[in-house]
Amino acid sequence: MSRQKRDRSSTGVYHIMLRGINRGDIFLEDDDKAVFLNILLQKKSKGEYALHAYCLMDNHLHLLIEEKEDDIARIMKRIGITYVSYFNKKYQRIGPLFQDRYKSEKVENDGYLLTAMRYIHNNPVAAGLVKNQGAYKWSSYNEYLKQRKSLMVADTALILGIFGSDVKYAQEGFLEFMKQKDDVRYLDDYNETDELEQGKRIWQKLSLEKIEGEIRLRELRERTGLSIRKLSIITGINKDKISRILK
CATH class of the missing domain: 1.10.10 (Arc Repressor Mutant, subunit A)
Structure with missing residues (x-):
């Protein structure tokens, strides 16, 4: 039986979630997360997509991606193949790493774009890993505040632009928005x-x-x-x- 074709987003923006097979870990060390971020940056630099937010957890990840030169299915396939090849070689394993295909939801307006971004950055707090979003190393949260000194992966201009044209004012708006409570669950992601x-x-x-x-x-x-x-x-x-x- 063929797979059901995914609905296309009119904006080209998607909220993506990938989880490990049998809910197993897809990142065993911090180095694995660093490699995945480099893969994202490498593919993005080729003009395939823009990345508006991300969060890497041990057994799943969230991305807020906008199609550019290629469609989302091929983008995710290239990212997945590259990372699984690295992971299997490093840990001397074979077979799939991710559970089924990636899950995706269309982002059709600014309201969903912002709430999905907040949900993504709140993942580590909801999981009890940290007390605030800024304390988690493996998300794009600190990139929005220009507080990361190392690798910068996310394209922050689109979302910050919603809060204002002045960068400092926009960052203040971002921080206030991040403080608001969000009870929405996305992509049927297990909590x-x-x-x-x-x-x-x-x-x-x-x-x-x-x-x-x-x-x-x-x-x-x-x-x-x-x-x-x-x-x-x-x-x-x-x-x-x-x-x-x-x-």
């Missing part, structure tokens, strides 16, 4: 916050069942399949210690 909350409930339940120590941690991993990072968030145990226990 990592819900996943962590479920893990916390199981952790507490195991304690009530008088299951303690290393057995309690192993049981939590067995029941949830959560990554070491998430187990650390739930239990408060150092990631290195968890790694030693689960060996």
Whole structure:
């Protein structure tokens, strides 16, 4: 059966989400995220697209992409093939890395453009990784404030221009907008916050069942399949210690 053809955006802008197969991690080290950003920059420099926002999480990523010289399907195919080739070679694995095709939603107006951008930048906060968007290294948030000294990947002019023509004034508008609460869920993305909350409930339940120590941690991993990072968030145990226990 052939795949259903995707609807095209009249603006050429799409909110894209890619997640790991079986919700597994697609970035095992910070170096992997850096490589992915370089791939984005390389493809973008060829005029294939503009990138208005991004956020790289351990097991999924979000992009706010605008088509330029090529269509979104070919853009995502090139990005995916290049990164999977790198990942499989580095970790001596074969087979797919991403779950199915990328998910996408058309961005047809400025309102959705802004709320999708906010949602993307809020991902690390919602997951409990950081307390504020600026503390997360692997998103385009700090590029909007010109606070990143290293690699600049995002094209910030379009969104900042919505807030005003003066850069400083536009950045202030951006910051105020980012403070607003957004309860909208996009792309049917599973909520990592819900996943962590479920893990916390199981952790507490195991304690009530008088299951303690290393057995309690192993049981939590067995029941949830959560990554070491998430187990650390739930239990408060150092990631290195968890790694030693689960060996």
